Amino acid sequence: MQADPTEQRRLLDLAAVDKNLAGLAHRRRTIPQLAELESNQAELTASERELGEVTTTRSDLTRDMDRLESDIDNVRNRQERNQQRLDSGAVSASKDLEALQHENATLRRRQQTLEDQEIELMEQAETLDAQIEKITAARDEIAARRGTAEGERDDQWAQLDVEIADEQTKRDTLAASFAADLLGLYDKIRATGVPGAALITQGRCGGCRMELSGSELAAVRSAAPNDVVRCESCRCIQVRTTESGL
Ligand SMILES: [Zn+2]
Incomplete structure (x- = not known):
C-alpha cells in the first residue's frame, strides 16, 4: 500500500487517541x-x-x-x-x-x-x-x-x-481525515490487539518493542517514503521519521 508520508505520520495521532480510548475503557472495566x-x-x-x-x-x-x-x-x-x-x-x-x-x-x-x-x-x-x-x-x-x-x-x-x-469525538474527526484504504488497514491491524501504527525509534518497533533485524532495517531503509511498511513481528504500520534512527 502507498500513502503520503505526512498521512502516515498522522496515523501516530490516531494511535495516540486510540491508546487513550483503550486506557479509558480499561479504567472503566477496572x-x-x-x-x-x-x-x-x-x-x-x-x-x-x-x-x-x-x-x-x-x-x-x-x-x-x-x-x-x-x-x-x-x-x-x-x-x-x-x-x-x-x-x-x-x-x-x-x-x-x-x-x-x-x-x-x-x-x-x-x-x-x-x-x-x-x-x-x-x-x-x-x-x-x-x-x-x-x-x-x-x-x-x-x-x-x-x-x-x-x-x-x-x-x-x-x-x-x-x-x-470527548475522546471518541476526537477519534471520529481524526479518522474521517484519512484515506479509506489506509484507515481500513490501520483498523484491521488494531483489531488484532496491537497498535495500528507505531513509530520506529532507535531501530525498534514502537508496536511490539522488538528490535529490527539487519535485514528488516535494510528493507525499511530502502522502502520509498510512500510505501506503507509493516512490522514483521506485530504487523503494525511502521511510521518512519527522523527519530527512527534509520
Ligand atoms: Zn512490531
Missing part, C-alpha cells in the same frame, strides 16, 4: 468498586441463604408449636369434660368414678409433658428469632454498602463516560 461489588454480591448471597435457612427452621418450629398447642387444648378440654361429668353427679358407680379420675390423672401428666415440650420449643424460637434479627441486620448492612458502592461506581462511570465521549 474501577475498584467493581471488585468491591463482586465480593459484596457473594456476601449478600451467603447472608440471604443463611437467612432463608434460619427462617425456614423458624417456620417449621411455629408449625410444631401450633400442633403442640392444639394437643394441649384437646387434653385440657378432655379433662374439663371429665371433671364436669364428675361434678354433675351423673356418674355414680365407683368403678366409673375411679376410671374417670384415673383418666384425668393420666391427662394431667400428659398435659405437663406437652407443656414442658412447648417451653422447650419457645426457647428454641427465641434463639432463632435472635439469630434472624442478627442475620437481617448483617444483610441490611451489606446491602447498604452495596448501595454506596453502586453510587460511587455510577459517579466514576459517568465521569469516565464524559472523557470517553
Whole structure:
C-alpha cells in the first residue's frame, strides 16, 4: 500500500487517541468498586441463604408449636369434660368414678409433658428469632454498602463516560481525515490487539518493542517514503521519521 508520508505520520495521532480510548475503557472495566461489588454480591448471597435457612427452621418450629398447642387444648378440654361429668353427679358407680379420675390423672401428666415440650420449643424460637434479627441486620448492612458502592461506581462511570465521549469525538474527526484504504488497514491491524501504527525509534518497533533485524532495517531503509511498511513481528504500520534512527 502507498500513502503520503505526512498521512502516515498522522496515523501516530490516531494511535495516540486510540491508546487513550483503550486506557479509558480499561479504567472503566477496572474501577475498584467493581471488585468491591463482586465480593459484596457473594456476601449478600451467603447472608440471604443463611437467612432463608434460619427462617425456614423458624417456620417449621411455629408449625410444631401450633400442633403442640392444639394437643394441649384437646387434653385440657378432655379433662374439663371429665371433671364436669364428675361434678354433675351423673356418674355414680365407683368403678366409673375411679376410671374417670384415673383418666384425668393420666391427662394431667400428659398435659405437663406437652407443656414442658412447648417451653422447650419457645426457647428454641427465641434463639432463632435472635439469630434472624442478627442475620437481617448483617444483610441490611451489606446491602447498604452495596448501595454506596453502586453510587460511587455510577459517579466514576459517568465521569469516565464524559472523557470517553470527548475522546471518541476526537477519534471520529481524526479518522474521517484519512484515506479509506489506509484507515481500513490501520483498523484491521488494531483489531488484532496491537497498535495500528507505531513509530520506529532507535531501530525498534514502537508496536511490539522488538528490535529490527539487519535485514528488516535494510528493507525499511530502502522502502520509498510512500510505501506503507509493516512490522514483521506485530504487523503494525511502521511510521518512519527522523527519530527512527534509520
Ligand atoms: Zn512490531
